[in-house]
Amino acid sequence: MSEPIDRGTAIAVIGAGSSGLPAAKNLREYGFEVDVLEREDDLGGNWNFGKPNSRVYRSTHMISSKPFTQYPDFPMPDGFPDYPHHAQVLEYFRRYARHFGLHEVIEFGTSVERVEPVPLAGGSGADESPRWDVTVTKDGRTETRRYAGVVVANGHNWFPKTPSYPGQEDFAGEIIHSADYKDPGVLRGRRVLVVGAGNTGCDIAVEGAQHAEHTYHSTRRGYWYNQKYVFGKPADQVSDVFFGLNLPTRFIQWAFEKTVRMTVGDFARHGLKEPDHRMLETHPIVNQTLLYYVGHGEITPVDDIEHFERDRVVLTDGRAVEVDLVVFCTGYLIRFPFLDEDVIGMQDGRPELYRHVFHPVHDNLFVIGLIQPDSGQFKLVHWQTVAVARYLALKDRDPVRAREFREQVRRHVHERSLGGIEMVDSTRHLVEVEHVDYLRALARLINEDLSPRDVLTTAGAAR
Amino acid sequence: MTRPTTRLEQPEPVLTPIEWSFPAPPVERELLEVLPEQPTGKPPILFVHGLSHGAWCWREHWMPAAAADGWRTYAVSLRGHGASAGREHLDRTLLRHYVHDVLQAITELPEPPVLVGHSMGGLVVQHVLERYAARAGVLVAPASAFHGLGSLGLLLRHRPRQVLRALAGRTLELDRELLFSDDLDEATAQRYVDRLGPEGALVQHQLVLPRRPRPSKAPVLVIGAGDDRMVPVIDVVRTARHYGTRAHVFRGMAHDMMLEPDWKAPLELVLRWLEDTVGRDR
Structure with a gap:
């Protein structure tokens, strides 16, 4: 050279x-x-x-x-x-x-x-x-x-991080990673399983609610779903007052959890899992509409995936969902x-x-x-x-x-x-x-x- | 491009939590422009007016004259001033909202500008220079870099009733004796005074408070007026010293240097300094 x-x-x-x-x-x-x-x-x-x-x-x-x-x-x-x-x-x-x-x-x-x-x-x-x-x-x-x-x-x-589950290669439906998800056209008229509750997963679940025949949203654990607006202001502008005042982390966690509990309410009542961790211990999810569609029955929250079969996906709680499309929103x-x-x-x-x-x-x-x-x-x-x-x-x-x-x-x-x-x-x-x-x-x-x-x-x- | 040796000495404003949690409300702003006939390689100049004024005060003489000399000139009206929106919120407006207005105007320019600020606008420019690397800063009879007690003293002596009104939250009413010298004819002076608008009460109070802007990211020129009845000459000299430079004081001129009959003299000095400092290609 x-x-x-x-x-x-x-x-x-x-x-x-x-x-x-x-x-x-x-x-x-x-x-x-x-x-x-x-x-x-x-x-x-x-x-x-x-x-x-x-x-x-x-x-x-x-x-x-x-x-x-x-x-x-x-x-x-x-x-x-x-x-x-x-x-x-x-x-x-x-x-x-x-x-x-x-x-x-x-x-x-x-x-x-x-x-x-x-x-x-x-x-x-x-x-x-x-x-x-x-x-x-x-x-x-x-x-x-x-x-x-x-x-x-x-x-x-x-660089997509794609999980692999038993039986995945025999699945008759389509499997994509959110890296290749461009617009909701791909969801239209299909039964969709969205995997992952990052901000992308929640966005796509919402688009599923708007466009797909039905949407299942599989998450490994319960999360704290934050709103984009609280008290009439963008939520981060409100929450940063707490950070800026240098208040103890424990207090901030308590205050934020209370706010979510008072506005969103009881997660279990929506069919969602209870968070298994304190607020702030996972990367924040900010989505104002996910719970809205869960409440309207357009999104069904489900458990983690256990294995795939030809025309259905079996979940860890033993239930199975019949879907045509799986979108892995599993990060990078x-x-x-x-x-x-x-x-x-x-x-x-x-x-x-x-x-x-x-x-x-x-x-x-x-x-x-x-x-x-x-x-x-x-x-x-x-x-x-x-x-x-x-x-x-x-x-x-x-x-x-x-x-x-x-x-x-x-x-x-x-x-x-x-x-x-x-x-x-x-x-x-x-x-x-x-x-x-x-x-x-x-x-x-x-x-x-x-x-x-x-x-x-x-x-x-x-x- | 030469490596500026002073950049390492400038502290950077990393933590500004007030601005994150309480950002300036968005407004529509007036941005006047006067461009030279032929494009030149010189950076744009952005003018920032003072108390109760508007972009119009630069449009009178300095913008056309600088444009004739090959400079692309712009002037922004701060919120609640000139033809910018936000007059109904002036009572809740703060100095940092004006800083935001200037930064917003800057982002509309094709490249980093020279900032020219007069009076209160001179203080706003000082705050912008703390965080934005403008090509240069020019402070024209600027509100002091330290506090407004000098100006308050002058006003108390000459217009005690006006000061009391301002303390009560009314606009400080500026008149021809405060802004102009006797050389300016009555009709013109009256025309300018008629164009003055309201000012924010909180801003007027903030102007008195102590402050000390961080060092500028750009070279600074400071000029003052010898017969200024708004900003004492000694304050202009101290402000210049704060930026490691010397003030140029024009004898016989009053506060509104860009509207005075002798407006050419300070502008010539400013343009000559700019030519030497940033006029040539990088």
Whole structure:
């Protein structure tokens, strides 16, 4: 293979979606040169409905309201509703990219095939970071480029996690994963079994109620179904008053459970399972209409699947349902097809990263957006990318302090930001963060740990 | 593009829980624009007006003159001002809602702008510069970066009854002596005063309170008027010092520098500074 193209001090950003865009913008704001490598012919990633790797469906709306979702320095337009539609989110990304001139640095149709560290020359100092060879395919041609750093922003909701049950291959009906669910046309006139009570599973169950002949909704456990509006306001704007006041977690759980009990009522009366865990211990489900359709008999909540037969599905409680279509809304797995597992450091299904961003070994390899917050994603990702930009800038400005930070990354790599909540054990929660706790941690990184020492001491003296 | 050496020294506003739980209510805003005949590579300029004013005050002289010099100029009317909606909610409006209005106007521009704020608008711009990396900020006779006691003192001396009315929740009524010098002819001054609108009572109170905006993400220019009866010159000087720069004070001018007969002098300084700071391509 030919010599790699030397990109000097430039940083490669993999992906031009909700994470890659702010990564490029903030790195440039801190003075770094950036190449954004995007496989598709357009930006938006998961939010670009209809693209091969997009996983939104025709009706997808935001789960968190605008103030929690938007990038803090580029608010969503006042004309958007509280919970924007995916087409508006894509429009928002377009405005963001145009405003910050990101089209200058995004290379569309550029698929990253391989990312690997360049071996260091022998006898180099322990502080030296490797450069990175990034092999891309563009217009059918393959080339390798050498970068000073890599920001991975390839998303984590695209590789379907598909369960397998006995007898599944003999089932006469159709089985799809929600990754391939685009609109309710596929449900029309059929008896549908929706598996999983994530936000997608609940959305699709509701669409089943509206379009299918009948819908069964299979869940492994009982969940807390949150409303999108409480007390006339988007629910997250109300609940964050509790988080913002720093009240004890136990009290918040009690208050939220009470609110749900008073508005939704007794779960069992609806035929739903009782939650087997406290509020906040699973990723929040926000769906105002699921219970409405359960109450109208359009959705029948059922147990977990036990096995498949030719024309029916047998459940763990021994009952069986006759269905034509099964939709697995069973989530996604974390994959980095272009990185060796031992380079990225995969452990139990996720890479081991400090604050979900910083790699314990390679200090110029970053992962952005690999979080599942109980709130809006983009705002958190914005601050992740600011932390990355500040670390890279700190390396130039105050190398001693940067080395201290690397030590901190190595020592505290296992710390999580869950606000003291014990999450239910599931792949669903591999990268879960509680947003206030996580933002506090990022604020500490950005404004203290990643500030040069002279700045901190003068600020301290002024105080 | 050169690497700004100061970015690492700026604390970032990561935690803003009040804005998450109590976001600014959405409104329709007036955004005026005056564009140059020929497109140039210069960044856009967004003007932000002060107490009781509206985008119209920039449309009079500064926007057309800057556009003739090749700048794309825009001016936003804050909620409840000019032709923007929200007048009926002015009594519940807060300064941070104005900050939201400016950020919303910014997102409608094709690229990051220069922000120019006058008086209260100068304080709003200071708050925007804490969190948004504008190309530059220009503060024109700005409300102080520290507190509004200086302005309160001036007003108490010259218009004690007006201050009492404002404390009681009424709009501080601005008149020609407060805003303009004697050089401005009566008819024009009256025309401007007639265009002034109501102001939010809570905002008027907030303007007196102590504050200290974080350092700006952009270079800042501060100019003041020598005969200002709204913002004392010493406050302008202190605000400039807060941003590590020196104030340029125009003798003989009154508070509404962009409407004064001598409006060209400060604008020329502003445009010359902008030309040097951001006029060239990155």
